[in-house]
Amino acid sequence: MKEQYLQNHKEFVLKKGFTVINSVFTDNEVELITEAIQKADTSRENFRKSDDLFAVRQFLKEVPEVKELIFNETVKTIIREIFGDKYFVVKSIYFDKPETSNWYVAYHQDLTVSVDKKIEIDGFGPWTTKKNQFAVQPPLPVLENIYTIRIHLDDTDENNGALKIVPESHAKGIYRPETIDWNIETEEICNVEKGGIMIMKPLILHGSNRTTDGRRRRVIHIEFSDLELPEELQWSERMN
Template identity: 75%
Template sequence: MNLQNHKNLIQENGFTVINNIFSDTEIEEISKAIQNIDTSKETFRKSEDLFAIRQILKEVPHVKDLIFNDNLKTIIEEIFGEKYFAVKSIYFDKPERSNWYVAYHQDLTISVDKKIDLENFGPWTTKQNQFAVQPPLDILENIFTIRIHLDETDENNGALKVVRKSHSKGIYRPETIDWNVETENICNVEKGGIMIMKPLLLHGSNRTTNGKKRRVIHIEFSDKELPEVLNWSERMN
């Protein structure tokens, strides 16, 4: 793996795809661990179009050792840096007949342990006792997201579409995208591959049209401590 090349691509374009990070056996074990859990908790969301588990690293502790294999650890250390830790984790399952699509957006919030008045932090949202807030820009700019693909994903089953280089333009409202200037990229990822992206990269996805499922584990990493009494709610070294 030429990781320096991937590091440059993330800096320049806001994303990169690295395939062959997990073997078929590893993917099978991760899938099994996820299938065997109690889905009645409030961190789960289930509909015909989407099954999601928030805080998957906490909810399925067994999955942690499977996810952080040697390949992934090397990528985190060499591309992000040794001080990075996980701050958010979600599992998404777009079923075979899913009509779920996501309009272009940036990931602008972080998960924290409480709601307090802090300068430059806001707006706030609270879902099922989980607090999310938009932090200052420098915190968002520092985050890396890894998306682990448990299925092969292309434009026919909801692969991410992204606007290259949009991560370096601060807060970028999707309705202001000028398609004469910007280009859309579809990020095809093989089963067992990963996509790394910056949360400020404009991204979205289309509906599934080929009857194939798309399961993704989304993990965000930061190396920044939050101010004063605020803590990352899912912090995990």
């Protein structure tokens, strides 16, 4: 991918809080990623399977075979050119909303990070603990530093739960969804083609509508930072 093309995407994500780049993965690469996921041992506790959701926490640790498939040369170039050359993985999730799933996700910001332990530390809190996994809301500069890549394994549009976002809301700090003033804010639907990616800042207000056309939506969500956490706190999924 040409440097100027990626520079345009970098400027867009910094200004608007998101951008979409299609044709990052070929159909064959998507197929290989899908096969690796299907072969994984779903009995482990980081796998959650129900009628309307299949999700994998700590995805890159649980399904290590996908790492070299995901971090192809195109993705490495995107990370280097748009984020910076010191960025590393700090969180990864896979989720599959099947055809029967009809989830609605209200507008929210992604306000927590995954860490290795719970300790009292200034500026960090509130905390949540699920199955020995620790999440905490860090100080604002930590959240502002993160970039998220969402890899789409299916065509996604407004009919099957594409992400809807409020452009530029990532630049407004902690933004409570109930205070959105639709007289001044706009909503945008982020259509992404199969094999494409959406890059977003976690502070952008985002949500998704219910699926109306019975198509599934499979997404790999990976967060990146180049910051070290203070004192003895570590990113729980840190991966270079």
